[in-house]
Amino acid sequence: MQAKARLEQRHSFFGNYPCDARLCHIIRRMQNTLPGAPDAAGLQAPEDSQSWMLRGSRLHAAGQLEQALIAFEKALALQPTDVNAASACATLLSALSRPMAAYKALLSVEALLLETADGAANLAIAAESCGDLARASMAYQRALVLDPHHGRALNNVGLMAAAQSQWEAALECARQCLAQDPAHAPYHVNLSDYLCGARRYAEALAVLEAAALRFPDDLDIRIRTAAVLAFNGDFEKSREARLRFDAATLDYFKDFLSRSIAPAYLDHRLRGPQGQLPDAFQLYTGQAFEAMTVCDWRDNERAAATLRQMLDDVLRTGIGRDWRDAQFYGLMLGMNEDELAQIRRISVARISKDLQSPLPPFVQRQNPVGKRDGRIQIGITVQSLRDERHAHALKRQLALHDSSRFAIHLYSPTRHPEPAHSEMLQAHVASVTEIAHMSDVEAAARMRLDHLDVFVDMTFDTAWCRPEIPELRVAPVQIRQLTWHRHNPPRPCDYNMSDTFVHPDGLDLTPYGAVVRLPHTCWLATHDEAPEAGWDNREKAGLPAGALVLCSVVPSVMLDPQSFAAWMKILRSLPDAVLWLPAYSLPIAANLVREANAAGVHENRLLFANRLSRVQTLACMKHADLFLDTLRFSANQGLEDALRIGVPAITCAGDSMASRLGGSMLRAAGLNQCVMQSPDAYVAEAVRLGRDPQALQQLRQQLLAEKAGAPLFDLAARVREWEAAWAHMAERTRAGLAPAAFDVPASASTAKL
Template identity: 30%
Template sequence: MPLTKLLSAFAKRKSPHPITSSALSAHSAQKTAFMPAKASDIGSKLLDAVALHKQGQLARAEAAYQEILQAQPRHFDALHYLGLMALQRGKTEEGIALIGQALEIDAKHPAALGNLAMALRQLGRHEEALAHYRRALDIKPDSADIGYNFVNTLLNLQRHEEALDICSRTLRLIPNAAPLLQQRGTALLLLRRYEESIADFDRALALQPDYPEALANRGVALTAINRNADAVASYTRVLQLNANDVEARYNRGISLAKLGRLAEALIDYEQVLQGKPDHLGALNNLGTALSALGRFEAAIPVYKKLLALAPDYDYAPGNLFACQLYCCDWSDYEKSRQAVVEMNRQGRKAAVPFPFLNASESPADQLACARAFVAHTFPASSHPLWTGRRYQHEKIRVAYLSADFQEHATAHLMAGLFEAHDRQRFETIAISYGPDARGGMRERLQSAFDRFIDVREKSDLEAARIMQALEVDIAVDLKGFTENSRLGILAHRPSPVQVSYLGYPGTTGADYVDYAICDKHLVSEGELGSFSEQLVFLPDSYQVNDSKRPISAQVPTRAEAGLPEKTFVFCSFNNNYKITPAVFDIWMRLLHQIAGSVLWLYEGNAAAAANLRREAQARGIAPEQLVFAPRLPQAEHLARQQLADLFLDTLPVNAHTTASDALWAGLPVLTCTGQAFAGRVATSLLHAVGLPELVTQSLDEYEALALRLASMPAELARIKAKLAHNRSTYPLFNTVRFCRHLEAAYVEMWERSQRGEAPAGFSVPAMLH
C-alpha cells in the first residue's frame, strides 16, 4: 500500500519553475532603455555616463547623470537612468520617483513604463505594476521584454488565464520569442493543459535548445501526463547545464519514482537534502520512496524530521504512523493514533485513507478522510467525458482498472472471475496501469479478457479517453486507495456507471464513483450514510475467490518450516502493520496458557521481527516462541499453511485475501468482528464457508474461543473436517456462482443507467443452486 498517495503520492510543485526578474541593470528590458543620445555635448556626456553605468561604476555614472540634469533638469534619459541606478542600489522608492519624473516628460516611453512596473512590483503594488505593463505593451505590442515581465507578474499572481492571453497576443507579433513561448507553456501547465504546454516548451527549445526553464517545466508537464521517461530526460539535461539546480533534481526524483526506479529516486532526494536539509518535499518523498522499498525503519526518522519542521505537512502524521505499524514499533502507538484521528476530525490532511483504517474504526471518520483525500488528490474533472449518451451494445462492456494484473493478491482472487464471465452477455476489458510483468499469471489474465489495454504510460485523461472511445458501459476500479492507485482515471467520468470493488475495504468518498460492492456482514443498515457510493449487497460474500488456485503437493515438514514438531501452532500471516498491541497482548497470553505453543508470523521486514520478539519478551514470552515465515510463491505458501493449527485474525483491520488463503488451504480462521468494513471481511468469509462459529463479537470472546480450541483437539479437528467439506460445497470458493451474482449486479446498474435513473443501492438475490 502506498503511504502518501502514498501520489500523494509524491509532492507536486505548485509553481513548476517560477521566473523572477533579474537585476535591473542586467535585464533585457533595460537594454531598450539605454537609447543613443543626440550629437551634442549633453549627448556625448550621456553616452559616457551610460558606459560607466554598464561597467558598474555607479558613483561616476551618477555624477555624470547629475551633471546632465544641472544643465537640463528635464532630461528624460538622465532621470530614467538615475531611477534605474536607485533601484539597483535597493532604493526602490527613490527609483520610482525618478522614473516617474522621466515619465512626466515622455509619458509614452515603453521601457520606462516597464521599469516603473518592475519597481512597483517589488513593493507589492501589483495592480499599479500591471497597469503600467499593460500601457507599455499597448504602446509597443511587439516588445518581448515588456511582454515577458508582464506575463511573469501575472504568473506569480496566479492569474494564469490573463498570462496566457498576453503571451498569445504578443506571440502573434513575435512568434519566435523563446522566452514568451516558455512562459505560455508555463501558463498552460498551471492551467493543466499539459499537451499544449509541452508543444510550447518544444517550440522554445527548438529556438533555444539549452533553455533550462523550458526543459524543467517541460519535465513537470510530462510527469503530469505520465510520460515519466521523457521527463527524466528533460530534468537530466537541466542538471547537465547546472548540477546545482535543486528543483530539477527533486522533480527528477519524482519522475524516477513513478517509473519504479526507486533506488535512483532516493539518490536524487538525498542529494537535494545535502544542499537543502530542510527541503520539505524531498523529505516527504524520501520517506515515501523508502516505504515503497519496504525500508520502513529508515523512513521513520525521515518523517519525524519532516514533522519537526512542518507539523501539518500533508499526510505526514499518517505516513509516520503507518511506517511505525509496519515495523511493529509501538513506542508511542496510542499517542500517534489519537493525533491522526483528531487531526482528521479537524479537517486537516492527517493521513491517506489506507493507513487511516488502522487509526480509526469509525465509518464516519473514514468517510471524512476519504473525501478530503479525493478532493485534494483525485478531484472530479470539470469536463466529464461521459455526458449522458446511452450506448446500444449487444453486450454490456465492463472494464476492470488495476495495477495488479500480474502475480498479486488481487489477481489470485479474481483470475477465475475474469474467465467465468458470460461472453454471450458481457465484453470484458482490462485497463492495466501496472508493470508489464511477464509470467504465468500475466499470460492467464491476458487470455481471460476480450481486450487487454496497457495504459501505464498514458495520463489519467488519456486513459479515460481510451475508455470513452471504447464506449465502456461499466468501469470497475479494483484499487481504491491502495498502492499505485489511479482513481484519477474515473475522475474524468469516462463511463456511465462507475464502481469500486475489492481493492479498498471502505468508501472512496468520490462522488464520481456510483456504486460499491459489499455484503450484509460488511455494512449494516445504519452505516449506509458513511459511504459516498450507493451500496450493492451480494448474497454470499463480497469477496471473489478463484477455485482453480493451485496448492503445492510438496508440503514441507514442520522442521523445514522452522516449527517444532509436536506443539500447538498459532498462525497469523497478516501483514505486520495489522498487528496492534491489544491483539498482540491476547496472543502472548495464549502462548502463556498453551504449553509449548508457538506463534507463526509473516516476516514483512527485519525490524518488525526484532520489535515483536522484544515485545514478546517484555510480556514474559521467550523470543523463540515467535517463528517468522519468509515470502514464498503462492502455491507453496498455501501448502505450508497446512502445518498450522489455528489462524488468529487481527483488528481493527482483518485478514482479507490472507483469510481466504488460509481457508482454501484448510486452516481454520478465528476472527473478531470490527466496527467498519475493513474489520468485518473475515466475518463475511467465514459465513460464506459455513463456519460462523469462528466469528466472535469482542476481543474477550475471541481470546476465550482461541484458548478453548487450542485446549480441545477434538473440537478443532471437527472444525477442520467441516472446513474441508464446506470448501467445495459452500459459496465462498464457488467462482461461477459468485460471477453470476456479480453479473446480476452489473445488469441492474446498467438497466438503471439505460433508463436515465440515478444510481441507487440494491441487494442481489441469491441463486437457488
C-alpha cells in the same frame, strides 16, 4: 515517510580522491618520473607501459576520454599487475558509464588491491556499484583490518548497513567517522539520517542543532532540521524553519523530500499527491505510517491523536487535505467509522479540487446499454500483471465471466510490460490496455474511448491506486470492488459494494450510500493453487511436532497492536502454543519480538516462516491447528488460503468492512460459530479451542465437509452475482434513475445458506 538516508554520496574511485582528482594525481606522479616521454600526439607508438600511461594521462587532460582509455588499456595489457593502470582504466570506464567494465578492470588486480586499505576500499566501491555486495563487504572489511580508521571504508560500510536497516551498525560507523573528522559536515548529516532511520528523532534533532552551530550555512543541515522537526512532532518549529528558506533552498528541500520519502520499489507504496510539498503534519503522519508497515507501533497513539487534530483543523478552517493514505492507515490506528468517513469525504473533495484537467466533463452516451456490440461494456483497473499470483487469480476470474453478455476491458498499470503479461488474458477480455506510462488525464481519456457502461476499480488503497481517474469520470456507473470502509462518499463511485454480513440486516443503510449487498460474501476467492506435495510432517515445515500451532498470514502493514496484544494473551494462556508468522523482514521480526517480550511472551514462541514459494508456504500452513484473523483489518488472502486448505480460523467482527470481511468469509465457508463479536470473546474462544484438541479437530472436519458446497469456494456462482449487480446498475442508470441500495439474489447453485 521514514526519514530515509539521503546520506553523503559514496566516496568515488580511487584513493582519497574523486575520479578526476585521482587521475590527475597519477598524471603528476608520472610526469615527475618520465619527463622525456613522447607527448600524446607523438607519431611513434609507445613501447612500454609507463609511456602509454603518460599518453593516456595527457589525452584525458585534453578531454579525449575514449582515446585515453585505449592508452590505459594498452598500458594494462603490457603490465597486467600495474595497479595504477587498472585504476586509471576503471576511472575512465566509470566516467563513461561502464561500471561493470570498471569493476572487471579492478578485479584483474584484486590480490594487489587487497594489500592496501585504499586498494581494498576501491575494489569494494566498484563491487558495490555493480551489485556484488558480498565482495564489497569483504573488501570493506579487509580495508578496515588494514586500517581500522579508514574513513572511506567506515563511511561506506555505514551506508551499506543503513540500506539494510541495520541501524546500530550504521550508527557505530557514523560515530567513528565523525570522531575522526568532526570538520566534515556530511558526517554529521549521516549520523542524523541514521538516527532518523532508527526513528530516534529527538537524538537526530540534537545532532543537527549542534551541527548547525558549526556549519550555519550548510543547506543539507538546514533542510534536514526542518524535516526532522516535523518527524519529531514539533510542527510549529518546523513551519518556522521552512519560512526562513529562500526560493532556491525551498526547491532544494522539495528535491530532498522527493528522494528521501520515495519508496525503494515503486510498486510497494500507495502513490501520493503529485507535485505537492507535504507540510509538517503530513511529514509526521507519513513517517508514522511507514513505521506501521514494519510493525513499529510505538507512536501509534500520537499518530491517531495527530490525525484527529488535523481533522478538527479541516472542519474548522474548511481547508481540505488529500488523505488517500490516512483512510487506509486510520483503520489500523483504531479510528472509528465516522472519523474515517469524514477523512474519505475530505480526501475526495481535495483530489477533485486539485485536478487540473483539459478533459471535458463526462457526458453519458444516449445509446442503450450494450448497443456497441450487444454486450454490457465493463472496464476494470487491476494491479500489476507482473505479479504472477495476481495475474493467475485474475485469469481464473475472467474465464468465468459470461462473454456473451459482458465485454471486459482491462486496464493494467504494469511497469515495463511484456507481451506475455497481457497475452495470457486476451482470450477472456475484449481488450487489455497498459496505462502505467499514461498520466491520469491520458488514462481517463483512453478509457472513455471504450464507451464503458460500468467502471470497476480493483486497486483501491494499493500501490496502483489512482483516485484521480474515477474523479475524472470514465463511465456512467463507477464502483470499487472493495473499499475496506462501510461508508461510501457520494462520489466518485456511485455504489457501495458489500454483502449481507458487512452490512447486516437491521442496519440503517442511509448513512452508507447506495449499498449493493451480495448474498454470501463480497470477497472473490480467486486463488486455487494446491499446496506442494512432500511436506508431510511438521519437521520439514520447521514447526514443532508436539506444539499447538497458531498461525496468521497477513501483510505486516495490516497487522495492528490490538491484534498482537490479543495473540499474546492467547499465548500466555496456552503455554504449549507457538505463533507461526510469515517470513517478515528482520526489522519487522525485531519489532514483533520486542512487543512479545514486553507482553511477557518469550521470543522463541514466535516462529517466522522461511522464505518459500507460495505453494510451499501453503504446504507448511496445512500443519497449523488454528488461524488467528487480525482484528482491525482481516487477513483476507491469508484467511482464504487457510480455509481452502482446511485450517479452521476465528475472527472478530468490528465496525468497518476491513474488520468484518473475515466474518463474511468464515460465514461463507460454513464456520458461522467462529465469528466472534468482541475482542474478549475472540481471545476466550481461541483459548477454549487451544485447550480442546477434539473441538479443533471437529472444526477441521466440518470445514472440509462444507467445502464442496460452501459459497466462498463457488467462484462461478459468486461471479454470476457480481454480473447481476453490474447489469442492474447499468440498466438503472440507462433508465435515468439515481443510484439506490439493492440486494443481489443468491445464485441458484449455492442458495442453501
